[in-house]
Structure formats: structure tokens, C-alpha cells
Amino acid sequence: MWSYQHTGFTVHQIEALSDNYIYLIDIAQADILAVVDPAEITPVARACEQLGRTPTHILNTHHHSDHTGANLELKARYGCRIIGSEADEARIPGIDEVVSEASSFNLNGVEMHILDVPGHTRGHIAFALGDALFCGDVLFGAGCGRIFEGTAEQMWHSLNKLSQLDDNTQVYCAHEYTMANLEFALHADPDNAGLAARMERTRTMRQANTPTIPGTLAEEMATNPFLRPLDKSFRQSYASRHQIRDDALSVFTHIRNAKNHW
Ligand code: ZN
Ligand code: FE
Numbered sequence: 001m002w003s004y005q006h007t008g009f010t011v012h013q014i015e016a017l018s019d020n021y022i023y024l025i026d027i028a029q030a031d032i033l034a035v036v037d038p039a040e041i042t043p044v045a046r047a048c049e050q051l052g053r054t055p056t057h058i059l060n061t062h063h064h065s066d067h068t069g070a071n072l073e074l075k076a077r078y079g080c081r082i083i084g085s086e087a088d089e090a091r092i093p094g095i096d097e098v099v100s101e102a103s104s105f106n107l108n109g110v111e112m113h114i115l116d117v118p119g120h121t122r123g124h125i126a127f128a129l130g131d132a133l134f135c136g137d138v139l140f141g142a143g144c145g146r147i148f149e150g151t152a153e154q155m156w157h158s159l160n161k162l163s164q165l166d167d168n169t170q171v172y173c174a175h176e177y178t179m180a181n182l183e184f185a186l187h188a189d190p191d192n193a194g195l196a197a198r199m200e201r202t203r204t205m206r207q208a209n210t211p212t213i214p215g216t217l218a219e220e221m222a223t224n225p226f227l228r229p230l231d232k233s234f235r236q237s238y239a240s241r242h243q244i245r246d247d248a249l250s251v252f253t254h255i256r257n258a259k260n261h262w
Contacts, residue, residue, distance in 0.1 A: 001047050002211060004170070006130050008110075011172060012051070013211060014043045019176045020066055021213060023134060024048075024055070030108040034059050035080065036127065036134045037174050038070035045077070057107060060084040061136025062124040063091035067174060085116075088123030099125065117162065119155025120145035126162065133165060133217070134172045141171075141178030141212050142185045142198070144226040146260070152253040156229075159252075163227055167218040178202050178212040184262045188225040188255050189234065195223045225255050 002013040012024040016039040023036040024047060034057040038044050048055055058080045060068050071093040074080050084092035086100040099105045101116040113128040117138045124145075126135040137145035138155075139162050147155050182199045189195055198219070202212050221227050228234045229251040239246035244254050 001050065004214065006132055006170075008130060009132075011132055011170075011214075012047060013172070013213070014047050015176075015211075016040050016043050017066055021172070021174055021176065021211070023172055024051070025059075025129065025132075025134075026051070026053070027107065027110050030110050032056050032107045032110065034107060035074065036172070037061055037067035037136060038074055039066045041070040041073045041077070044070060044074065048078075054078050055080050058082045058094075059127050059134065060088075060092050060095075061126060061134065061138075061174065062121045063088045064121065064137070067136060068093055085123035085125045087118075088121070091123070101125075115158075115161055117158035119147050119150035119152075119158045122149040124158070128165070128169075131166065131169055132172060132214075133162070133169050135162060136174045138162065138173075139171060139220065139224070139226075140173045140175055140181060141202075141215055142195075142220070142224050143177055143181030143259070144224070144256070147256065152256055153249060155256070156249050156252045159226055160230070162217070163221060163230060165217055167216065167221070169217040170214040171217055171220060172214045176211060176213060178215075179206050184259050185223065185225045187262070188238070188258065189223075189228055191237070192223060192228075192234075198223050225259075226252060229255070 004011045010026040014022045020039045025034040033053045033055045035055045036059045075094045081096045082094045083097045084095045086098040115126040120137045229248040
């Protein structure tokens with residue numbers, strides 16, 4: 001378990017399954033311990049025991065079982081209240097409360113922002129608290145989620161929305177995919193010196209079994225090939241190399257397809 005201090009709360013990071021991360025948002029003064037995307041119960045129960053705390057809430061970014069797998073067991077054991085997307089009410093096990101970008105949402109008075117970020121699934125949401133963003137399978141370290149239920153346009157719109165958050169936002173995504181994503185990123189964005197440096201840093205971290213997550217939004221803006229279409233000169237050089245139109249959506253769609261066949 002790794003812990004990160006933010007103003008007013010701490011985030012604990014737990015490894016689960018083969019490459020998932022589960023997060024515990026610990027707001028001690030409000031007596032909140034919220035579990036984000038519990039893939040499985042054992043590592044969550046162990047972490048709670050270590051902290052001497054009981055989980056109070058479950059926050060699900062989307063319905064996939066590697067994000068909701070322990071919902072019912074955690075609810076049965078601890079009585080957690082389960083929060084998920086309004087659009088996925090029928091697909092999130094044990095859901096107690098639905099949220100969306102339009103609704104305001106707070107945990108015992110601590111305000112959280114919900115962002116609708118469809119594309120990976122149609123009901124995918126992200127949770128933002130202070131400078132921490134819990135974005136599930138939308139934005140990864142140097143990558144983005146596969147488009148299972150939405151369109152490329154929706155996914156691009158969702159990524160754009162995240163790109164508008166503060167540069168210092170800490171991105172807590174749900175998978176440790178950064179190293180593999182970087183291999184593709186170097187292929188898609190070969191002239192980016194920042195990418196090569198990130199690859200070196202990431203390799204060192206992974207060799208030491210250190211998580212590469214969280215990272216900053218600024219780093220993603222500079223090196224994530226799925227956000228790079230926001231940069232005009234990248235867009236133009238990528239489009240001319242691949243002989244496609246140089247608007248951001250065309251470039252994003254091409255990169256997403258290329259990654260699918262990588
Ligand atoms: Zn997923
Ligand atoms: Fe996932």
C-alpha cells in the first residue's frame with residue numbers, strides 16, 4: 001500500500017488482480033473511507049485492517065467487473081454505501097445512490113465533482129476531489145481506455161474534458177499500463193523528447209516495483225499520445241506522416257485504431 005497526502009485527505013493505493021489499482025480516499029475529519037473501484041475484497045480488507053478503519057463508501061467509475069467485483073462482499077461485510085453513474089444504475093451491483101455531472105454530490109459534507117466521461121463504457125464517470133482525479137479506465141499513464149460502448153468522438157470529448165482540469169491534477173487511474181503504453185506512444189510520437197525521458201523514468205520505477213500512478217495531468221498533456229492531438233504541431237506532423245486529415249478528432253481516432261492493432 002502506498003499513501004499520498006493531499007490537502008484535507010489522503011489517498012491509499014492498493015494493488016489488485018494483475019494490474020488494477022484500488023484507491024481508498026481517506027477523509028479522516030469527516031469519518032470517510034471511500035473505496036474507488038474495488039476489484040476484489042482481500043486486498044481492501046487487509047488495507048482497512050492495517051489502517052484500523054472501516055470503509056464507508058464505494059465509488060464506481062464504471063460497471064466492469066474489475067472495478068465492481070467486490071461491491072457486494074464489501075457492502076455485506078462493512079455496510080458500505082455504493083455510488084455509481086446514473087446511466088449504469090442497472091449494471092452496478094448493489095448501487096445505493098446514482099450520480100451524474102449534473103447532480104451535486106458530497107461525502108458527509110465534503111463536496112466531490114462528478115465528470116461524465118463516456119467512451120470506454122457509456123456510463124463511465126470520473127470523481128474529482130481537490131487536486132485528485134479518479135478516472136477509472138478513461139485516461140491511463142500514457143494511454144487511454146479502449147472504446148467498448150461509445151464512439152471515438154465521445155472518447156475524445158471525454159479526454160478533452162479531463163485535459164481542462166488543472167495541470168497539477170494528480171491522475172489516479174485504475175490500471176498500471178504505463179510501460180506498455182509508452183512503447184506504443186514512442187511509435188506514435190517519435191520526436192517527443194519528453195516521452196523518451198518518461199520511458200526511462202518509468203522503466204526504473206517498474207524495476208523497483210514502484211507504481212507509476214498517480215502522475216500529473218501536465219505530464220499526460222506533454223506525453224500521452226491520446227492527448228497530444230490537442231497540440232497543433234503534433235497534429236499536423238502526425239497527419240502528414242499518416243496521410244490523414246489534421247483535425248484533432250481524425251488524429252485521435254487514427255491513434256486509437258493504431259493502438260488497437262498494436
Ligand atoms: Zn473497464
Ligand atoms: Fe479496468
